[in-house]
Amino acid sequence: MSQGLVDDVAAGAVLGAESADRGGVPGKRRSVVRFFLRRPGLVASVVVVVLVVLAAFWPDLFTAQDPLRGTPAQLFQAPGGAHWFGTDELGRDVFARVVHGAQLSLQATLIALAVAFAAGGLLGLVAGFVGRWVEDVLMRFVDVLLSIPALFLSLALVTALGYGTVKVAVAVGIASVAGFARVMRAEVLRARQAVFVEAARSCGVRWYSVLLRHVLPNAIGPVVVLATVEIGTAILAVSSLSFLGYGAPPPAPEWGTLISDGRNYLANAWWLTTLPGLTIAVTVLATNRIARALDGEWARQR
Amino acid sequence: MRRYVIRRIAQAVGVLWAAYTISFLVLDFLPGDPVSAMAGAGSDAGPVDPAQLARLRHEYGFDKPVLLQYLDYLGKAVRGDFGDSISTGRPVTATLAEALPQTLALAGAALLLAVVFGGGLAVLATYTNQRWLRQLLLSLPPLGVSVPTFWIGLMLVELFSFRLRLFPAFGGDGLRGLALPAVALAVPTGAIVAQVLAKSLLTALDEAYIETARAKGAGRARIHLRHALRNASLPALTVVGLLAGQMMANSVVIETVFSRDGIGRVTASAVTVQDIPLVQGVVVFGSLVFVVVNLVVDLVYPLLDPRIVVATGRRVGVA
Numbered sequence: 131m132s133q134g135l136v137d138d139v140a141a142g143a144v145l146g147a148e149s150a151d152r153g154g155v156p157g158k159r160r161s162v163v164r165f166f167l168r169r170p171g172l173v174a175s176v177v178v179v180v181l182v183v184l185a186a187f188w189p190d191l192f193t194a195q196d197p198l199r200g201t202p203a204q205l206f207q208a209p210g211g212a213h214w215f216g217t218d219e220l221g222r223d224v225f226a227r228v229v230h231g232a233q234l235s236l237q238a239t240l241i242a243l244a245v246a247f248a249a250g251g252l253l254g255l256v257a258g259f260v261g262r263w264v265e266d267v268l269m270r271f272v273d274v275l276l277s278i279p280a281l282f283l284s285l286a287l288v289t290a291l292g293y294g295t296v297k298v299a300v301a302v303g304i305a306s307v308a309g310f311a312r313v314m315r316a317e318v319l320r321a322r323q324a325v326f327v328e329a330a331r332s333c334g335v336r337w338y339s340v341l342l343r344h345v346l347p348n349a350i351g352p353v354v355v356l357a358t359v360e361i362g363t364a365i366l367a368v369s370s371l372s373f374l375g376y377g378a379p380p381p382a383p384e385w386g387t388l389i390s391d392g393r394n395y396l397a398n399a400w401w402l403t404t405l406p407g408l409t410i411a412v413t414v415l416a417t418n419r420i421a422r423a424l425d426g427e428w429a430r431q432r
Numbered sequence: 433m434r435r436y437v438i439r440r441i442a443q444a445v446g447v448l449w450a451a452y453t454i455s456f457l458v459l460d461f462l463p464g465d466p467v468s469a470m471a472g473a474g475s476d477a478g479p480v481d482p483a484q485l486a487r488l489r490h491e492y493g494f495d496k497p498v499l500l501q502y503l504d505y506l507g508k509a510v511r512g513d514f515g516d517s518i519s520t521g522r523p524v525t526a527t528l529a530e531a532l533p534q535t536l537a538l539a540g541a542a543l544l545l546a547v548v549f550g551g552g553l554a555v556l557a558t559y560t561n562q563r564w565l566r567q568l569l570l571s572l573p574p575l576g577v578s579v580p581t582f583w584i585g586l587m588l589v590e591l592f593s594f595r596l597r598l599f600p601a602f603g604g605d606g607l608r609g610l611a612l613p614a615v616a617l618a619v620p621t622g623a624i625v626a627q628v629l630a631k632s633l634l635t636a637l638d639e640a641y642i643e644t645a646r647a648k649g650a651g652r653a654r655i656h657l658r659h660a661l662r663n664a665s666l667p668a669l670t671v672v673g674l675l676a677g678q679m680m681a682n683s684v685v686i687e688t689v690f691s692r693d694g695i696g697r698v699t700a701s702a703v704t705v706q707d708i709p710l711v712q713g714v715v716v717f718g719s720l721v722f723v724v725v726n727l728v729v730d731l732v733y734p735l736l737d738p739r740i741v742v743a744t745g746r747r748v749g750v751a
Contacts, residue, residue: 274450279681407583
């Protein structure tokens with residue numbers, strides 16, 4: 131939420147860039163290369179995200195060790211050549227657990243974003259398109275959602291829904307509906323005033339056609355950008371809830387759970403908390419960097 | 433001015449009412465039977481006696497129509513009665529009031545750190561002529577918002593309690609016990625304050641009045657602090673208001689990490705045992721904090737910036 135707060139107003143710029151991109155002029159490719167060459171941090175971020183996605187789908191690419199079964203002879207081994215991230219209290223390879231945990235964490239993040247995007251987008255779309263009292267009611271509702279701190283709202287939903295990765299993800303998603311609804315409404319209002327919408331209306335096009343073919347495609351860009359901005363927030367929120375113990379049940383290596391497990395051995399095995407936490411931080415940093423690039427730099431470059 | 437204040441307070445009450453309603457809908461309306469959860473809470477005994485369930489249901493009014501239940505609960509909530517905690521049996525309001533001072537101390541200290549260091553970072557980054565220093569400083573806030581709060585807390589414990597033995601790891605009273613959790617809680621907020629303030633400082637430094645001040649011979653430091661910072665601090669203030677509720681919520685994680693008593697610990701254990709009245713109280717309390725802080729920010733605004741005229745009833749601040 132926090133990151134979104136800073137620049138949810140500025141989320142508008144990318145739309146133009148995307149449509150300009152379809153030219154396919156040879157000079158374009160060189161400018162793309164130059165764009166990335168000037169931003170080594172961005173390139174590193176893309177690499178990190180690609181690695182995390184690969185780990186989520188094909189964890190065996192990175193490690194052959196079993197994330198759930200440990201070797202009793204190798205308890206609490208410090209990070210080294212055999213175990214990159216060391217081993218835990220049951221002799222399990224922490225690197226293997228982090229790699230396999232990517233799947234759960236990525237799944238939860240995507241579910242949370244999908245829920246927020248769909249519910250918030252729909253709220254904003256209806257509010258912006260219908261207008262009048264419907265808009266007032268919906269947007270007051272969104273204001274109230276904003277007034278409840280996101281984590282508290284997620285916790286209330288977890289209390290009602292129960293534990294588990296998917297439920298936590300849904301709770302995080304619902305808690306971030308408000309931002310999506312606001313941006314969507316603003317964009318629908320903007321698109322609705324465009325001349326081509328006026329033209330379509332005066333040609334007698336039905337309202338649902340106007341909505342789906344003219345307003346929605348022109349309003350959705352900034353909402354997509356907001357979704358990328360919110361990826362990092364969602365990862366953090368999901369990991370907080372699983373750190374508190376509301377995520378997947380014990381043996382599952384969710385990232386937040388790994389850290390809370392390692393917390394008991396903070397004094398003698400620093401790697402159990404430090405390295406999984408570092409993984410979360412690097413992943414969030416990378417997605418935030420990419421979101422920032424999508425959000426402005428790319429459009430400004432052109 | 434008075435009419436404006438009354439209107440804003442009425443708005444705040446409206447938001448609180450709606451927040452209560454949303455929490456009621458979420459907690460009492462969704463699948464899962466609160467009564468069986470209640471009867472099951474705290475005891476691992478097998479199936480609960482149906483007659484006892486029915487009695488509990490009646491006691492809590494769950495056998496009445498939902499709307500009646502809602503009005504009943506709302507009427508009590510207006511009088512500050514959020515029911516009794518299921519796990520301890522004590523009134524929710526008293527439980528929260530007892531936990532509040534600890535959390536207020538923590539959140540207050542964290543807010544102070546966030547504003548001082550976040551603001552200081554922004555001022556220094558925009559003031560310095562050293563390119564490397566500016567880039568270094570400006571690269572810190574994105575880092576701060578990317579790191580999980582609970583992990584920062586654990587790293588601080590690891591470093592300052594176990595390695596250097598400077599601060600107590602868990603619990604701990606007084607300032608020494610407060611230091612590490614407050615720093616951990618301050619990082620995400622401070623990072624956002626720094627980002628917003630740096631952005632608005634850069635905007636302010638481009639304004640014409642800076643040119644005027646320079647032409648009149650004012651020094652660089654004076655221009656930066658007296659002219660630019662004064663104008664640029666308003667958006668940062670708004671953001672601080674918006675983040676206050678979030679800070680309260682983050683205390684759940686931080687108080688768990690440091691095993692400190694407070695609203696956050698109460699919340700975490702209430703969620704764990706599905707203590708619905710207590711969770712509901714926490715949600716409404718979070719909303720109350722948000723609403724009150726933003727009300728204060730909006731009322732302070734015209735004092736800081738005389739150009740804002742509230743008599744017209746225009747809503748000030750960033751929506």
